[in-house]
Amino acid sequence: MTRSPIDGASVLTLAVTPDDHRIARYAAAAIALTVAEAAIPSPLPGVKPGLANIVVLMVLERHGWRDAAWVSLLRVVAGSLLVGQFLAPGFFLSLCGALCSLLVLGVAQGLPRRFFGPVSCSILAAFAHIGGQLLVARLWLVPHDGVFYLVPLFATAALIFGIVNGLVAARLLRQLDSKPDAEGVIA
Amino acid sequence: MNPSVSLWLSLMRPGDWIVTALGLMLAGVSYPLLWHGGAADRAVVRRDGAVVAELPLNAARRLSVPGPIGATVIETAPGRARVASDPGPRQYCVKQGWLSQAGAIAICAPNHISLSLAGSGSHDSIAY
Incomplete structure (x- = not known):
């Protein structure tokens, strides 16, 4: 706490740690991808590539689950603010999907790394994401079993985008490992 | 490679x-x-809202249903059904052709007859 020169009002200065800077950089990248993705037309509402999850997967691999959770949830909140969906149904679908994904990613962290890479994490998280979204949709938005008619489409999209995002994350991680000081460029 | x-x-x-x-x-x-x-398994024929016939959609058959202005002919085939002919002046229900989705309906209003398809867990539509 320091005294402000103006009116003698007290000013609270929050210490910003390097962790905060790093999380903010990653979250900014994830938010940018969310906004870019909102411009891509989708044949079915709810079917999106989830490009921001590439960032989450990379953070998970390099900095652990806690940082990944921060980036993911900051992405959901700030991304929804930017596309005008904050507290709209889409926001809650997104939030519940992200929470379920993080839960599954936390469990998947226990898998042996030698055999299960970012692609596994990505597919598991993608399925958890649609699971969470369907849960909100069924319990709240469309209280009818009709929502489950869309499960085959969602599951197919989750599988395809899960694999693609996982591969992209794995490739970016490999590039980062070969050039450790390149992190500032990507995030 | x-x-x-x-x-x-x-x-x-x-x-x-x-x-x-x-x-x-x-x-x-x-x-x-x-x-x-989503697939239909039976056709339900109603006159003035009351069910007059329920036809399974597993075979081809024709059914003539008398109404106030004449007979409406319902035709079924495996997995689908239609109004084959109707005495109504505008023929809307006939022009709808074959119905195959559960919840689909053809209404011959002048003759007070409707044909609807039912299935397990049928919906008219899903909107979101």
């Missing part, structure tokens, strides 16, 4: 293939399980 393909494949670890296969299975089993419910 194309070098760029082998580069991407090198990113897959053994367990990743297992997870991919499991995901493929999960997506695969969801198709018949959840899309089967």
Whole structure:
């Protein structure tokens, strides 16, 4: 706490740690991808590539689950603010999907790394994401079993985008490992 | 092999293939399980809102239903049904042709007769 020169009002200065800077950089990248993705037309509402999850997967691999959770949830909140969906149904679908994904990613962290890479994490998280979204949709938005008619489409999209995002994350991680000081460029 | 393909494949670890296969299975089993419910299995014919006949959609047959201005002919075939002829002046229900989705309906208003398809867990539409 320091005294402000103006009116003698007290000013609270929050210490910003390097962790905060790093999380903010990653979250900014994830938010940018969310906004870019909102411009891509989708044949079915709810079917999106989830490009921001590439960032989450990379953070998970390099900095652990806690940082990944921060980036993911900051992405959901700030991304929804930017596309005008904050507290709209889409926001809650997104939030519940992200929470379920993080839960599954936390469990998947226990898998042996030698055999299960970012692609596994990505597919598991993608399925958890649609699971969470369907849960909100069924319990709240469309209280009818009709929502489950869309499960085959969602599951197919989750599988395809899960694999693609996982591969992209794995490739970016490999590039980062070969050039450790390149992190500032990507995030 | 194309070098760029082998580069991407090198990113897959053994367990990743297992997870991919499991995901493929999960997506695969969801198709018949959840899309089967949309198919119709019987045609329901009503006159003035009261059911006059329920026809299973497993065989071809014709049914003539008398109404106030004449007879409406309902025709069924495996998995679908239609109004084959109707005495109404505008023929809207006949022009609708074959119906095959559960919840689909053809209404011959002048003759007070409707043909609707029912299935297990049928919906008119899903809006969101």
